[in-house]
Amino acid sequence: METGTGASGTAPGADAGEPVWTGLPRGLLRMRRMLLVVWLVPTAVALGVLLGLFAGPVWAVLAALPLALAAWGWVLLERNWRSWRYAERVDDLLISRGVLWREETVVPYGRMQLVEVTSGPVERYFGLAGVQLHTAAAATDARVPGLDPQEAERLRDRLTELGEARSAGL
Numbered sequence: 001m002e003t004g005t006g007a008s009g010t011a012p013g014a015d016a017g018e019p020v021w022t023g024l025p026r027g028l029l030r031m032r033r034m035l036l037v038v039w040l041v042p043t044a045v046a047l048g049v050l051l052g053l054f055a056g057p058v059w060a061v062l063a064a065l066p067l068a069l070a071a072w073g074w075v076l077l078e079r080n081w082r083s084w085r086y087a088e089r090v091d092d093l094l095i096s097r098g099v100l101w102r103e104e105t106v107v108p109y110g111r112m113q114l115v116e117v118t119s120g121p122v123e124r125y126f127g128l129a130g131v132q133l134h135t136a137a138a139a140t141d142a143r144v145p146g147l148d149p150q151e152a153e154r155l156r157d158r159l160t161e162l163g164e165a166r167s168a169g170l
Contacts, residue, residue, distance in 0.1 A: 019087030019094055028146025029081040031126040033074060040070040086144050091166070093133070093159065095142050105142045110166030111135040115159045117152045131155050 048063030079099045087094040095105040114134040123129060129152035130145040147155065 019089055021085040021087045021094075021096070024081060024084045024144075024146045025128070025148055025151075026081075027126050027128050027148075028084075029078060031122060031128060031146070032077045032081070034126075035122070036070055036073045036077065040066045040073070044070075081146075084145070088155075088158070093142075095144060107133050107135060107142050108166070109159065109162040111137070112159060112163035112167075115156045115163065117149070117156050119149065119152075129153075131159070133159065 044063045044066035047066060048060045051062055052060035076099075080097075083099050083102075084095075084097045086096070091110075092106050092108045095107070097103055112133055112135055114132075116132050116134075117129050118132055119129040123146075127149065128146045129149040130143055131147060131152050133142045133144075135141055144152075144155070
C-alpha cells in the first residue's frame with residue numbers, strides 16, 4: 001500500500017503527472033472480516049444442527065460450505081481492501097478500486113457540491129468513517145470508505161476548501 005503525504009497529491013520532488021496514492025487503513029479490513037465471520041459462522045452452526053437433526057449426521061457435513069465460503073471471502077476481502085486507494089491532486093481527487101474490474105473515478109474539485117463524513121454504528125465501533133462526495137452529475141458521486149475519523153474530517157475540510165476555491169474561479 002502506497003501512502004502519500006503531500007497535500008497537493010504529489011510528493012516533494014515527484015513527477016507532477018504521477019499521483020501519490022493513499023491506501024485505506026487496515027481497520028476497514030478488520031471490520032469487513034468481522035462481519036463475514038459474524039454472518040457465516042452462525043449460519044454454518046445452525047445449518048449443521050438442523051441438517052444433523054432432520055436429515056442425519058452425514059448431511060450435517062454440508063455445514064462446511066458456509067465455512068468454506070468464509071475462508072474464501074477472508075482472502076477476497078483482503079484483495080478488495082488492497083485495491084482501494086485515493087490521491088489528492090492539484091485540480092481533482094482520484095479514487096481507484098477493484099480487483100478484476102479496475103475503476104478509477106476522477107472528481108474535479110470545482111464540481112463538488114457537498115462533501116460529508118458518514119459513520120454507521122459498526123464503523124464507529126471500529127473507529128472508522130467514510131467521506132461521501134456529491135457532484136453536479138450524480139454519476140460521478142464517489143465515496144472513500146473506512147478512513148480514520150480525523151483523516152476523514154481533514155479530507156472533507158480540504159475538499160470543501162478546494163471546491164469552494166475552484167467554483168469561485170480562484
